[in-house]
Amino acid sequence: MKLHPLSIPVRVVSRAVGVAWAFIFAGFAFAGGDPVLLSGVVVLVVLALAVLGGYEVAYHRRFEYELTEDSLDISSGVFSRREREIPLRRVQNVDVTRSFVARLLGLAEVDVETAGGGGTEANLRFVGGEEADRLQEVIREKRAALQREDSGAAETDADAETEAPAVEGETLFELSDRDLLLYGALSFDPRLASGVVALATFLAPTFGDRISLSGLGVAAVVGLAVVAALGLWAASAVARIVQFYGFRLRRVGDDLRYERGLLSRRDGTIPLSKLQTVAVEENLLMRRWGFASLAVETAGYAPGSQPSGGSEAAIPIAPREDVLSLARTLEPFHNFEVERPPERARKRYVRRYLLAGVAVVAGGFLVDQFLTSVPWYAAAVLLLLAWPAARLSYRHRGYDLGPDHVVTRAGFWNRSTRVVPYRRVQTVIRRQTVFQKRWRLATVVFDTAGSRSISAGDAAALDRDAEEADSLAAEVRDRVLAAVYDRGDERRTD
Amino acid sequence: MERLDSRVRFIWFFRAAVGSVFAGGLGGVAAAFVDRIPVSPFVAGGLVFAVVLALSAVHVVLRYRAWRFEVREDTLYIERGVLVNVRTVVPYVRVQHVDARRGPIERALGLSSVVVYTAGSRGADVSIPGLVAGRADDVQETLRRLAIESEPETGDAGDAV
Numbered sequence: 031m032k033l034h035p036l037s038i039p040v041r042v043v044s045r046a047v048g049v050a051w052a053f054i055f056a057g058f059a060f061a062g063g064d065p066v067l068l069s070g071v072v073v074l075v076v077l078a079l080a081v082l083g084g085y086e087v088a089y090h091r092r093f094e095y096e097l098t099e100d101s102l103d104i105s106s107g108v109f110s111r112r113e114r115e116i117p118l119r120r121v122q123n124v125d126v127t128r129s130f131v132a133r134l135l136g137l138a139e140v141d142v143e144t145a146g147g148g149g150t151e152a153n154l155r156f157v158g159g160e161e162a163d164r165l166q167e168v169i170r171e172k173r174a175a176l177q178r179e180d181s182g183a184a185e186t187d188a189d190a191e192t193e194a195p196a197v198e199g200e201t202l203f204e205l206s207d208r209d210l211l212l213y214g215a216l217s218f219d220p221r222l223a224s225g226v227v228a229l230a231t232f233l234a235p236t237f238g239d240r241i242s243l244s245g246l247g248v249a250a251v252v253g254l255a256v257v258a259a260l261g262l263w264a265a266s267a268v269a270r271i272v273q274f275y276g277f278r279l280r281r282v283g284d285d286l287r288y289e290r291g292l293l294s295r296r297d298g299t300i301p302l303s304k305l306q307t308v309a310v311e312e313n314l315l316m317r318r319w320g321f322a323s324l325a326v327e328t329a330g331y332a333p334g335s336q337p338s339g340g341s342e343a344a345i346p347i348a349p350r351e352d353v354l355s356l357a358r359t360l361e362p363f364h365n366f367e368v369e370r371p372p373e374r375a376r377k378r379y380v381r382r383y384l385l386a387g388v389a390v391v392a393g394g395f396l397v398d399q400f401l402t403s404v405p406w407y408a409a410a411v412l413l414l415l416a417w418p419a420a421r422l423s424y425r426h427r428g429y430d431l432g433p434d435h436v437v438t439r440a441g442f443w444n445r446s447t448r449v450v451p452y453r454r455v456q457t458v459i460r461r462q463t464v465f466q467k468r469w470r471l472a473t474v475v476f477d478t479a480g481s482r483s484i485s486a487g488d489a490a491a492l493d494r495d496a497e498e499a500d501s502l503a504a505e506v507r508d509r510v511l512a513a514v515y516d517r518g519d520e521r522r523t524d
Numbered sequence: 525m526e527r528l529d530s531r532v533r534f535i536w537f538f539r540a541a542v543g544s545v546f547a548g549g550l551g552g553v554a555a556a557f558v559d560r561i562p563v564s565p566f567v568a569g570g571l572v573f574a575v576v577l578a579l580s581a582v583h584v585v586l587r588y589r590a591w592r593f594e595v596r597e598d599t600l601y602i603e604r605g606v607l608v609n610v611r612t613v614v615p616y617v618r619v620q621h622v623d624a625r626r627g628p629i630e631r632a633l634g635l636s637s638v639v640v641y642t643a644g645s646r647g648a649d650v651s652i653p654g655l656v657a658g659r660a661d662d663v664q665e666t667l668r669r670l671a672i673e674s675e676p677e678t679g680d681a682g683d684a685v
Contacts, residue, residue: 145643329643456618456644460611467609477644507613511598514617515676 031095036135037156041086044131046079053078095154097168100176102142104152116151119176120144122328124169125298126162133295138162142169145329145479170285170299177284177303199282202356203345205290210274213323213347214267216315274346286326286344286360300344304328306454306478307489308361310353310447317445322353326360329479363435363449368428371471375427375493378469379420387413429491429502434513436476436506438489448489452506453513454478460503462496472499476506525592525603531633532654533588538629540580548573593652595666598674600640602650614650618642619671624664626657636660640667 057071088108095104102116123143132138137156144151157165205213275292286300306329312322324345344360345353357363391413394406422442430437436455439447455476462472475490491502552569555561561568586606593602600614623639630636638660639651655663 456642457615457650458613461605462609464607477642479643503611503613507599507615510615511617514615 033090033093033154034137034156034158036137038086038090040131040156042083045082102152116142116144118169118173121169121173122304123299124166126166128295130293132156140165166299174283199280201280203279205274205277205346209347210271213274214271216321217270218263218266277346279344300326300328302360305361308357308449310357311444313444320350321347322350323347324353324357361449361451364432366430366432366437368430368437368439370428371493372495374469375471376420376424379423380416383416383419384413387416427492438491440492450476450478450489452509455510458503458506460499470496472496474499474502525594528591528654529635529656531635533584534633535629536584537581540584541577544573544577544580547576612650614640614642616670616674619667622664622667624660638663
């Protein structure tokens, strides 16, 4: 199969736009109004466009993909050829993106992810809209069939399953317009605002001394700051709303399928059989109003690590109970009650934040000494925040061991509760820094194949009692082995 | 539990020495360009070099003492780290592949490292440096065998991803 012929002009234009700015600026700066040079630049631009067009035509002619019984074969490349064969049973996600322009032309971009390698394994830019849907559907069906074959599931089950799922599947969640607005409003990261406050403690006295403001002037400055903060908030809300417009989550056979987006429509599959971890995330505002969002993670890519930016949540926002019950249908975990770290961990956090505060004050002092005079002592106010900050960090940390899952929780601004099935744990790591050692504390990290851990931090039981951490690590190790070998508790090893 | 070969300290020390030269160079340059530091660049650079080298020598010794590993029945256990003590448990069933690596200095000393890869996000986080070449081959072979043997016969639970 070939890519859609319209993909040539779209690719040329999208590439040319990127290069054009550089050409225009550099060209005019270089020519400097000289008509001869200017026409030379124009000729160069036309030449470059012709080369680009030629390349894209060649790319199209030399690009070939084929969906066989058990693999997706792609041969591509103009100068250096690449033949790639992606086994369908290893496919993690299949995403279809229809950007605004592509939608007008009836085109779509297909990305196929597997667990290996760094980037996207197959990137088809662009195929026809219907062809994209067909690919997504056929890959899903073939993979499901292959997996059934592998696990040797009872034939009757398999038959029943192939009959059941219609292409539409069962709608699990739909984001109403009201919830969408709410999501936009609540998804604002409060850390931005807190950063402004921290900066203000420095800036306010500095400028207060130098510029004598009348009462009206102060009001104007404050007003400006408020408007700026509101603008930031509104911009982030609009971005989220555009991104998640018309969000719908469906279950088709063993896959989750979501679609979303106002300008650029995105339609992706998340195979449940490849699910690594499930995370319930609530930022400060969401917690206040009883909402939460759900993120699922496969080894293909991390939701959120995509070039699309933003969090690729399985559910962007819903009442907390709904999120939990839906999460349970995906990965049936127990009713957890996380246990906080020992009390002395809180004291440790107080010290840590005090040290951070002292570092800020010291930094201010150095700036004052060597660069320009600032009222560095004003930052000492920050030191007082160490106690409440420590309390908040402490209260939002914890873990719980269940029969099949370990649940970890951390984060105050954006609290993330991660559910890791034992059968997905890759390695168990117990870490103890010299500072933790003084308090007889240690951290246990549960590493999974999910690629999210790099950006969002590991699933970890933070700051547990050192002995508890030892037994926790041993316990999880045993349960991982038990889950993998499906052998219950009879064969413990030490 | 098994310790590393003591010659691994030379390798670590050599790396530390290279780092110290860099640090010393930076110190010297900083002293040359910043007017407020009233010492000659050579003295400053030498001082930085000596201090960094001494500190890293201590670190190398402590690091060697902290390092141990054990090939257990179902898991590979590794304990290491001076400032951050890290104990890693890798079930064999999670091992994707095992590498043996020999750098130029390692070859000169007759040493070798074993690197164990899992599908986890810390892919190559598990490596055992400084084993006598024979022992490294041995460990690699054992791990390879155990990784294959540990594959469960039924279900796809063992399929890492």
